[in-house]
Amino acid sequence: MQENRNEGLILRRIYLDHSATTPVDPEVAELIMKYYLESYGNPSSVHFFGRQVKKAVEEAREQVAQLIGAQAGEIIFTSGGTESDNLAIQGTVRARGNRGKHLITTAIEHHAVLDAFKYLAKNGYDLTILPVDEEGIIDLEDLVKAIRPDTILISVMHANNEVGSIQPIAEIGKITREKGIFFHVDAVQSLGKLPIDVVKMNIDLLTISSHKIYGPKGVGALYVRRGVKISPLVFGGSQEKKMRSGTENAPGIIGFGKACELAGLRMNEENKALRQLRDKLIKGIMDNIPSVKLNGPSGDKRLPNNVNISISFVEGESLLLSLDMIGIAASSGSACTSGSLDPSHVLLAMGLSHEVAHGSLRFSLGRQNTEEEIDIVIQELPKIVERLRAMSPLYNKVD
Amino acid sequence: MYSEKVIDHFTNPRNVGEIENPDGIGEVGNAKCGDIMRITLDVEDNIIKDIKFKTFGCGAAVATSSMVTELVKGKTLEEALTISNAAVAEALGGLPPLKMHCSNLAADAVHAAIKDYLDKKTKV
Incomplete structure (x- = not known):
């Protein structure tokens, strides 16, 4: 009942939360259905049903690898970004913990990375958490200074999920490769939005997820560079080269592959449109609401689809x-x-x-958003802010 | 996650504003934790004659503020002091568990305003 309130009153809904998740592309959804209804075999089976699916899973592996400049053999399918982050971090520590106990990450990582590291820090590892500047970007000098002879892993996200800031991944990769330290990159938010080349960027481990790029939920991948040895976290039937046992989520994997293919084809054109909408929304908000601050960088240092603002004197959930x-x-x-x-x-x-952090608001744009939708937000948000500010004891005090 | 009543009070809050030259002022919470409630009230013959609120906070914070003003308006000070945060939440048809402790301070704000009134009165 509660879910249906107001339903009849709202003529159109505008979805601006694509960094949380995206709708599945119709082409992807159609393909997935085939692997639920017709080609439902277990890829490990010897018979026709199994072989048919196995072939499609391997094609998906190629599609995923291609989007990040990897070889198919370097892709391990998982249940999503969180599992890939954990496999990269805990898997490295399990395989290389005898070589050193120092780990480095940043203060703005996703909790899947941060909490995995904090768990290790409680269990005998030394953890350095690098600060960021006011735009949400780390300082390379801080990173270089933090490296110790016993540093075994550095994990830095490509683009931040909240404020869209982009880190200097290629520069970090040069440093880590030279020092022989494993380099993990959480690229969940940047996949399909920024070019990724694991070879040129000297990345050893890269986390990606399907449901942020119009693929299905519950599937992701970890790129593990050939020659990089990490230990599995899940044991069983030896799937995914023993790195991730358990029957493959074949429809999900196949859908993820297709989503990667489409992302590769559409990326350039789509990003141009997203950047325009993003900058229109930022300008519209800044021009029409007083005491608003843009969080994160502008222009090319920011994800093409991210808008994050702080609106003083009001609280985010109310907004x-x-x-x-x-x-x-x-x-x-x-x-x-x-x-x-x-x-x-x-x-x-x-x-x-x-x-100010309590009053933050994130809009993350996607493929199907239109200029008209952005106009509606620019028109409606100031009214909402005005109403909430009129209620706010903080606003009165500065009048 | 919110009840119909919470949404109603959030959308159409009762008694929003600030009384000029109020008999009592109560403010609880802080901006750090994300909730501030400010209650102003007028007292006549030991009865809360008028009450208004201003709140910075989430939906629950606004709704509990609005609800408490309805609950205590026209009541004696003693009656108003017996209304607890839990009673306000109950009158709203309940709050999500996480909100019970962080955004359910409206009765405290009323109690603080009554105390402010009584303190001023004894000083005079």
Whole structure:
């Protein structure tokens, strides 16, 4: 019942939360259905049903590898970004923990990376967490200074999920390769939006996920450079070269492969359109609402589809609820939406005060968004902010 | 995640604003944790004659503020002091578990405003 409230009143819904997840591309969905209904075999089986699916899974592996400049044999399919991050980090430590106990990451990683490292830090490993500047980008000098003779793994995300900041991955790769330190990159948000070449960027381990690029949920991959040895976390039937046992999510994997192929074909054109919409939305908000701050960098240092702003004197969840009531879906770094009492660790690491971080709002754009939709947001958001500010005791005090 | 009543009070909050020259002011919470509630009230013959709120916070914070003003308006100070945060949440048809402790401070704000009124009165 509650889910249906207001449904009749909202004429159109505008989805601006593509960094949370994307709809599945119709072409991908159609393909997946075939592997649920007709070609449903287990890829490990010897018979026709199995062989047929095995072939499609291997084709998907090629498609995924191609999008990141890897070889098919270097791709391990997993259940998604979180598992890939954990496999990269814990798998490295299990395989190389005898060579050193020092690990390096950044303050703005996704929790799948940060919490895996924090667990290791509680269990005998030394962890250095690199700070970021006000745009959410690390300083290479900090990284170089943090490296010790016993550093075994450095993990830096390609693009940040909250503020869209892009890290100097190729530069970091040069440093880690020279020192013989494993380099893991969480590229969940950048896949299909930024060019990735694991060879040119000297990446050893790369995490990617399907449902952020119009593929199905519940599937992702870890690129493991040939010659890089990590230990599995899941044991069993020896699938995925023993790196990830368990019957493959074949329809998911095949859908992921197709989504990668489409992303590769569409990336350039799509990003041009996304950048235009992004900059239009940023300008529209900044021009029409006073006391607003853009979080993260501008231009080419920012993901083409990310807008993150802090609106002073109002709280993020109130903004989200108000937007949702008129059919606009966004997200926030407010504590109330994070399931904890603290606002976004990313915004705090960038030096924002708790108050300002609580009032943050993220719009992440996607393939099907139109200029007209952006116009509606630019038209409606100022009204919402005005209403909430009129209610806010903080706003009165500065009047 | 929110009940119909919470959404109703969030969308159409009752008694928003600030009373000029109020008899009592109560403010609880802080911006750091993401919730601030400010209650102003007028008292006449030991009864809360008028009450208004201003709140910075999430949907639950706004809704509990609005609800508490409805619950205590026209009540005696003693009656108002017996209304707890839990009673406010109950009147709203419940709150999500996480919100019970972080955004359910409206009764505290009313109690603080009453205390402020009583303190001022004894000083006079």
